[in-house]
Amino acid sequence: MEEYKSRDFLVKVPQEIFFGKGTIALLPEKLVRFHVILLVTGKHFALSCEYAQLIASLEKNGHIVKSVTGIRGEGPIEDVDRIIMEARNCSADAVVAIGGGSVIDCGKAAAALIPLGGTCREYFSGEKTVPGKGLYFAALPTTSGTGAECTCNSVLADGETFVKKSLRHPSMTPDLAIVDPLLTVSCPPDLTAASGLDAFVQSFECVTNPKSSSYSESLCYKAMSLIARNLKKAYLEPENIEARCAMAEASLLTGMAFAATGLGAIHGLAHPIGALLHVPHGAACAALIPSVVKWNLSCCEEKYAEMAEVCKFGKTGKDFLHGAVALAESCGVKAHFRDYGLKEKHFDFIVKNCRSASMKGNPRSMSDDEVIALLETLL
Ligand SMILES: [Fe+2]
Structure with a gap:
């Protein structure tokens, strides 16, 4: 702790x-x-x-x-x-x-x-x-x-x-x-999955944001735990009211938290990539989980380890990374930007348009060259 x-x-x-x-x-x-x-x-x-x-x-x-x-x-x-x-x-x-x-x-x-x-x-x-x-x-x-x-x-x-x-x-x-x-309840399964993953990413980016506090963390840990236990159920059983309630509550808690804090590089990069290639926001966030969490692991090991325990993914930062990827896959989200046509020619636009408040709130900064190196892993 x-x-x-x-x-x-x-x-x-x-x-x-x-x-x-x-x-x-x-x-x-x-x-x-x-x-x-x-x-x-x-x-x-x-x-x-x-x-x-x-x-x-x-x-x-x-x-x-x-x-x-x-x-x-x-x-x-x-x-x-x-x-x-x-x-x-x-x-x-x-x-x-x-x-x-x-x-x-x-x-x-x-x-x-x-x-x-x-x-x-x-x-x-x-x-x-x-x-x-x-x-x-x-x-x-x-x-x-x-x-x-x-x-x-x-x-x-x-x-x-x-x-x-x-x-x-x-x-x-x-x-x-x-x-x-x-x-x-009438939200279709693919949108249920993508929105739920957006909430999950928002919760953990909020915790690793330098402005995070006891207020935002307590909301986000509860939200993450609810999402880890209920997203797959809400995706597979659209009429499961308890799962729908848990996801709606998690989303609200996350919104309250990041309204006070901010997000991180997944959101910083998801916006220009999503706008350019028309990738739905939740799918763009899910596709960025592996590369951005790997980038941040060296400075956030303790926080990711705590989140892994909250979500029952394991005990280490790597467990959190694997658990988050498995959560996305368990509800059918296997987004790859190459499926949306990401090419090297798009990198300049993404680098120019990623410097938002979210990018500034990432716990480990990224130079333009480092953003390009990360984007290369997504091709
Ligand atoms: Fe989002």
Whole structure:
């Protein structure tokens, strides 16, 4: 067990967080003071009974309800602009995003920008900056993995330049997060696996981040233990409610933790590679586990060993590495970037676009040449 060292921390979470089966029913009473509510979701959830029931209950309470549906994966900035335009047209005074990480991130960015002038592209490019609080924003995840319901950033992608990065402001943390595990039951197995691995990677990158603290570590150790025991079950038995609850809870705990801490090189590299080669985020994270954990082993042996014990993978840093790879394989994720067409010609773009806050939070720094050496192992 690591020796106690006092480390400062700042907790940044939504003002209200509800976790539990059926908690989506609490949403209408939380929105009572708003007149026009804009719902944002993906194409599948828009067709669900839960979505129809939610609209009906809001309309019954006297709200005008508008919808923007079909939000795509990986947070396209064009989708954020679509939400902004609809919100300005209908004078929405609250935004509710129900979906996976991209839906929540697009809704979150839009809520911040709706009262301002201009388009998302102007803020994404850095031409303009987010000055402060936008519209009231509620987030309801339908996947267990991203933790986007807790964080103050939106990971967005520009389809023209392939740049993927965060739009960020402390006021962008959602006002309300409702994590209802029953919303994740219809999540397909491959997305269940990829999102769960994203949560797993976020937990261990949070622990090895230099800003990690007793607060974030206690959340992450619990999250990792839940994921190690329940991800395969949730993948193989989609209707297993206890496994779905465990994964939803783990994802929430991870989001609360890394909102206060940050991540590491897996996320630093997954963003440019994912944006360039259209690799789903969870699969990109899983593919980077072996090379990045090997790189970090020399400076994080003790932490990885402790995580190996928490996950019941064994007792050493290497046990953690093998256990994490086996966990990914046990739920069918065997992502290799060569399957997505990674070539040497992509390295310059990846090196130029990997220097994010996540990369800076990696416990062992990587020079450009070292990033290239790591990428060569992925070919
Ligand atoms: Fe992630």
